[in-house]
Structures are given as structure tokens and as C-alpha cells.
Amino acid sequence: MSVIRTEPRLDRRTAILDAAEEQFAKHGYDGVTLRAIAKHAGVDVALPNYYFGPKRDLFDAVLLRRAEILNQARLEQLDACLVESERSPTVEAIIRAYLRPMLTGDHVREEGWKNYYALIAYVNNSPEWGGKLMTQFFDPLIERFIDALRLALPGIEDRDLYWAYHCLSGALTLTFAQTGRIDSLSGGLCHSSDLEDAYEHMVRFTAAGFESFRAEASSKKKGRP
Amino acid sequence: MSVIRTEPRLDRRTAILDAAEEQFAKHGYDGVTLRAIAKHAGVDVALPNYYFGPKRDLFDAVLLRRAEILNQARLEQLDACLVESERSPTVEAIIRAYLRPMLTGDHVREEGWKNYYALIAYVNNSPEWGGKLMTQFFDPLIERFIDALRLALPGIEDRDLYWAYHCLSGALTLTFAQTGRIDSLSGGLCHSSDLEDAYEHMVRFTAAGFESFRAEASSKKKGRP
DNA sequence: GGCCAATTTCAACAATTGTTGAAAAAGAAG
DNA sequence: CTTCTTTTTCAACAATTGTTGAAATTGGCC
Structure with a gap:
């Protein structure tokens, strides 16, 4: 034995x-x-x-442990998406490549990953560490996704692109915080814990958000009609 | 004197x-x-x-102090928006009513309001208190906005509506956390502190997100073409 | 067995935590 | 002024914090 x-x-x-x-x-x-x-x-x-x-180093160690795994998985998804589309990916496909690793395989089954994502949510919204740590651990990869999105949205202005990613990041962050707020707000119709449901809605919502910044002749200014 | x-x-x-x-x-x-x-x-x-x-009561007192003021301001904006549009508001107008109070008058000038919004961002993403406190302080008002959005998006399914609001809430939360991350990610092109800029981008992004859930014949299922 | 290094335990450290009760000061009212 | 209440200070409390160094234990290798 x-x-x-x-x-x-x-x-x-x-x-x-x-x-x-x-x-x-x-x-x-x-x-x-x-x-x-x-x-x-x-x-x-x-x-x-x-x-x-010291305690602080333990915190960093926790953050680092899964960051590399997640980045690797995301990168593979992105590359596959770019190859598959012959470098003409859709916005939705890129967003799916970005989000999907968090909802497949071990990431959904293991409690550890759930905790990790909640931790990332905490860090991302922390005024103390949000800027520094997220940049350190994730931004190199994010740049790749930004590049892909620029490919999918030709002519989009960079400022719009970064703010759009910011909105995506915020929605994703709140999702993984899993506060249970949407449960009570919706009267039990939606559930923080239903990540599959959250995933599909985030994809649709944010894809439309990105698309809204497509370069067009009009509607660049903010005035209402 | x-x-x-x-x-x-x-x-x-x-x-x-x-x-x-x-x-x-x-x-x-x-x-x-x-x-x-x-x-x-x-x-x-x-x-x-x-x-x-005790300390915890002080925390609640801080949260409560400006919540009522903010809710009142938001309610006025929403009512004005509904009256002005004769109860047929656009999604964008509702979102503007929701966000604008945070960027006008004292709210932008006073450091206190800035701190308060950062605090809300902290609470909203806290797994410990997010569900409970946000519900307690803000959800009654949010229901009003949800109702207005339902008016602006006839036929939309409630589950879609709540998830869409969830995305909006996440983007807003991250914005007010002001972590400075977008500053470094964008290479100085965007700034966390430029709330006006964030406002216009959030409006556009999230309005398109909500619109994407408009009731339509097709595209209700998730499969890719 | 014995030997050495890596690991684990234990007890204690100085510093800091939220909270409190009594004393002191300030204000109000006569 | 005196009297009474409210506000503020002060000192101390028990509990808890991160951290450490020495002792004890374990494991691998001869």
C-alpha cells in the first residue's frame, strides 16, 4: 500500500x-x-x-501564490482566442477569456480559489494597497488584454479603453466579494454565490459597455440631445 | 463683530x-x-x-451621517428626471440622476465627502458588512431606481436588471475607492482623482450595459454563434 | 545507536488595543 | 457667589497584538 x-x-x-x-x-x-x-x-x-x-510578508505570499497560476490560465485563454479568431477577436470573446478561468475547473470547486478571489476584491478596492499591489501582480497581463481589446475596437481612444476596463474590473471585483447584497436587493432572485449567472451577465453587460466606445463619427461629446 | x-x-x-x-x-x-x-x-x-x-457604533454613526443626505439628493434627481421625461426616462438619464449627486456642489469640493465615498467603497466590498450595511442604508432608495430602470427598459427581466445594477455598483465602487491603479495602468493617461472623467465614462459604459438587456426576440441564450 | 540540521513548541517580551470610572473642568441657572 | 449638570481629562484596566530567542522535538544520514 x-x-x-x-x-x-x-x-x-x-x-x-x-x-x-x-x-x-x-x-x-x-x-x-x-x-x-x-x-x-x-x-x-x-x-x-x-x-x-513578518505578517506583511505572509500577506504578500498569499497574494502571490495563485496570481501566477491565474495569470497563466488567462494568458492561455487569450492566446487561444487570438489564434482562433486569426487576430480579429470580438470584444465578447476577449472578456470571456479574461473571466472564464475564474469559473472553470478547480477555481470553482476549491474553496481556496473562492477565498483568493474575495481577497483580490479586498485588495483591489483598498486605497492603501489597491494601486500598488494590483499593479504589481496583475497589470503586466492586463496590458495584453488591453492590446487585444484595442484590436477588437479599432480606432477606440486609449482613455476610453482604460476607463472601460476600469468598469469591468469594478464589476468583477464586486462579484467576487460575494457580499450577498444582491440576494437581498433582488428579493432572492439573484445570488452572489451563483458565479455562473454572474459570469454571463457580466460578459453581456461589459461587452456592451466596451462596444459603446467604438470610434464613430458622432456622439463623442457628452451633451444630451 | x-x-x-x-x-x-x-x-x-x-x-x-x-x-x-x-x-x-x-x-x-x-x-x-x-x-x-x-x-x-x-x-x-x-x-x-x-x-x-463603542467603536462599532462610531462606525455606524459615520456611515449614517451622510447617507440620508445622499439619498435625499439622489431622490430629488430621480424625481426631476421622471417628471421631466413624463415618466418615460432614458436609461442614461436615470444613471445620471444616480451618479450626479456625487459630483456636484459640496460633494466634489469637500474632502469629507470624498472620504465618505471611499468608505462606502470599502463597505460595499466587505464580505463582512457589505450585504448588511449597504442594504440597511441604501437599498430602499435603490429600489426606486430599479423601478425607474424597469420603466426605461420595458420587458426586461428582473434578474437581468439586478445583475446590471450590480455591475454599475461595482464600477462606481471601484471609482470611489480611488486607488490610483488606473493612473499607472494607463501610463498617466487617466487619473483616479478625475471624477468628472470617470463620471462620463461610467455613464456611457453602464448605460450601454443596461441597454444590452433590452427585451428582444433573439439572443436570450448564452451560446456563441 | 549518534550526529547535525530543520522544524516545532513554549514562554515571554514590549507595545498597543478598546473601554471605563473617578476626578477635574466648564457651563448653565439661580 | 453657589449649585447642579454636562463635558473633558487623566490614569489605569485587562486583553490582545506581532515578534523572538531558547529549548525541545523531529527527521535524515552516517
């Missing part, structure tokens, strides 16, 4: 990362104590420090 | 609320100490507790 023996070192490490991920996502950076993390991970209080150094 | 003599009691109260508003907005609930608030307000550590009770 060949028991799979994962090294205890890695077990503890990932247990700490998992616990930290969950706690940070739920209560924010300052709302979490190392003792709470240690307790959830089933380890001693001093162990997080032994592996990751 | 008639010096305006505001009652010191109110001065201290509002000084505490202002300081708390700023600190909570910048660092979140747990990232702020009562001592930091007291110091910024220029009062003793014990005074916040004297006026507002």
Missing part, C-alpha cells in the same frame, strides 16, 4: 497559506491576527513567522 | 466624525485605532466613547 507522503514541511506551509487566505479574505489584513491564522491552520503561533517572516 | 459661535459640543462631535470618516476610509475598520481618530480630531481618547459608545 503506497501511501502518498507529502512532505510535512509543505503541508504546514500550505496549511498556513490556506488559513491566511481565508482569514484575510473574510476580515481584511488588519482584521486578522496571526493567532487566528495559526489556529485555523492547526499550527503553533510562531510557525507563520518561521516560514514567511 | 459678530463671531459665529458654534457650540463646542457639536464641534467636537463633528471633528470626531470627520476624523473617523477619514481614517476608516483609508485603513478600514480594523486598521484604525480610537487613539488615531482622537489624535486626528484633536480630542482626548475617551471622548469618542463618550459621544458614540
Whole structure:
């Protein structure tokens, strides 16, 4: 009987990362104590420090762990989308490439990914770290998507493009925060937890939003008719 | 010489609320100490507790103070929009009624309002309080806007409508978080602090998003062509 | 077994947390 | 002035924070 023996070192490490991920996502950076993390991970209080150094470094480690995986998955989707369309992708296809990795495979099944996305939502909206950390971990990839969108919307002005992405990012962020607000607002008609439903609606909504900035002769100014 | 003599009691109260508003907005609930608030307000550590009770009650007091003012302003805009259009408003007009109060008058000039909106952004994306607090403070008014949007988009399905509002809320939230991320992402082309610019882009983007859910014969299902 | 390094535990640290009760000061009213 | 209430200060509280260094344990290798 060949028991799979994962090294205890890695077990503890990932247990700490998992616990930290969950706690940070739920209560924010300052709302979490190392003792709470240690307790959830089933380890001693001093162990997080032994592996990751000070609290802040643990936070970064949590953020970094899945960022690379997510970026990789997104990049593959984008490349596939570009190849498939012979470099003439539709806006909708690009948005789907951007969002789909978050709703397929392990990302939907594993609790860890759910926590991670909630954490990203927290970071993205944090005035303290939003600018810095999101830029650091995700913006290089975002540039690729911006380029693709520019391809799909020839003649669009860059300022419009960036603001449109900003709107997409905001909608996505709020979705993954999973606050349950839409549940009560809609009287139980919609559910924060139904990511599939959220996905389809976000795609449609934001695709139309991007399209609205297509370069056209008129309607560039803001005045109402 | 008639010096305006505001009652010191109110001065201290509002000084505490202002300081708390700023600190909570910048660092979140747990990232702020009562001592930091007291110091910024220029009062003793014990005074916040004297006026507002425990820390959590102070937080609620901060949230409540401007919520009523904002809701009132939004309601006026919505009513004016409905009257002006003889109950056939456009989607864009409704969205403008929803967003405009945040960009006119004191709301743009006063630092306090800026902090308040950043705080709302924090709350709206908080898994801990997002559902509860936003519902409590804002959802009664949101229902009015939902009704107006239903009027402007006859035949739209309610589920689509709520998800569309969700997207709008997310974009708005990220805008007011003012993280500076779009500044670096766009290479200085756009600025988080340029709320006028953000406003016009959000209106256009989200109006198109809502319109995309207009009841139509086809394209109800999600499959790609 | 013994040896060495990596890992884990334990206890304690200084600093900081929210909160409180009593004392002090300020204001109002007579 | 005196008297009473409201407001403000002060000092202290128990609890909790992140972090650390030394001791204890474990694991691999000879």
C-alpha cells in the first residue's frame, strides 16, 4: 500500500497559506491576527513567522501564490482566442477569456480559489494597497488584454479603453466579494454565490459597455440631445 | 463683530466624525485605532466613547451621517428626471440622476465627502458588512431606481436588471475607492482623482450595459454563434 | 545507536488595543 | 457667589497584538 507522503514541511506551509487566505479574505489584513491564522491552520503561533517572516510578508505570499497560476490560465485563454479568431477577436470573446478561468475547473470547486478571489476584491478596492499591489501582480497581463481589446475596437481612444476596463474590473471585483447584497436587493432572485449567472451577465453587460466606445463619427461629446 | 459661535459640543462631535470618516476610509475598520481618530480630531481618547459608545457604533454613526443626505439628493434627481421625461426616462438619464449627486456642489469640493465615498467603497466590498450595511442604508432608495430602470427598459427581466445594477455598483465602487491603479495602468493617461472623467465614462459604459438587456426576440441564450 | 540540521513548541517580551470610572473642568441657572 | 449638570481629562484596566530567542522535538544520514 503506497501511501502518498507529502512532505510535512509543505503541508504546514500550505496549511498556513490556506488559513491566511481565508482569514484575510473574510476580515481584511488588519482584521486578522496571526493567532487566528495559526489556529485555523492547526499550527503553533510562531510557525507563520518561521516560514514567511513578518505578517506583511505572509500577506504578500498569499497574494502571490495563485496570481501566477491565474495569470497563466488567462494568458492561455487569450492566446487561444487570438489564434482562433486569426487576430480579429470580438470584444465578447476577449472578456470571456479574461473571466472564464475564474469559473472553470478547480477555481470553482476549491474553496481556496473562492477565498483568493474575495481577497483580490479586498485588495483591489483598498486605497492603501489597491494601486500598488494590483499593479504589481496583475497589470503586466492586463496590458495584453488591453492590446487585444484595442484590436477588437479599432480606432477606440486609449482613455476610453482604460476607463472601460476600469468598469469591468469594478464589476468583477464586486462579484467576487460575494457580499450577498444582491440576494437581498433582488428579493432572492439573484445570488452572489451563483458565479455562473454572474459570469454571463457580466460578459453581456461589459461587452456592451466596451462596444459603446467604438470610434464613430458622432456622439463623442457628452451633451444630451 | 459678530463671531459665529458654534457650540463646542457639536464641534467636537463633528471633528470626531470627520476624523473617523477619514481614517476608516483609508485603513478600514480594523486598521484604525480610537487613539488615531482622537489624535486626528484633536480630542482626548475617551471622548469618542463618550459621544458614540463603542467603536462599532462610531462606525455606524459615520456611515449614517451622510447617507440620508445622499439619498435625499439622489431622490430629488430621480424625481426631476421622471417628471421631466413624463415618466418615460432614458436609461442614461436615470444613471445620471444616480451618479450626479456625487459630483456636484459640496460633494466634489469637500474632502469629507470624498472620504465618505471611499468608505462606502470599502463597505460595499466587505464580505463582512457589505450585504448588511449597504442594504440597511441604501437599498430602499435603490429600489426606486430599479423601478425607474424597469420603466426605461420595458420587458426586461428582473434578474437581468439586478445583475446590471450590480455591475454599475461595482464600477462606481471601484471609482470611489480611488486607488490610483488606473493612473499607472494607463501610463498617466487617466487619473483616479478625475471624477468628472470617470463620471462620463461610467455613464456611457453602464448605460450601454443596461441597454444590452433590452427585451428582444433573439439572443436570450448564452451560446456563441 | 549518534550526529547535525530543520522544524516545532513554549514562554515571554514590549507595545498597543478598546473601554471605563473617578476626578477635574466648564457651563448653565439661580 | 453657589449649585447642579454636562463635558473633558487623566490614569489605569485587562486583553490582545506581532515578534523572538531558547529549548525541545523531529527527521535524515552516517
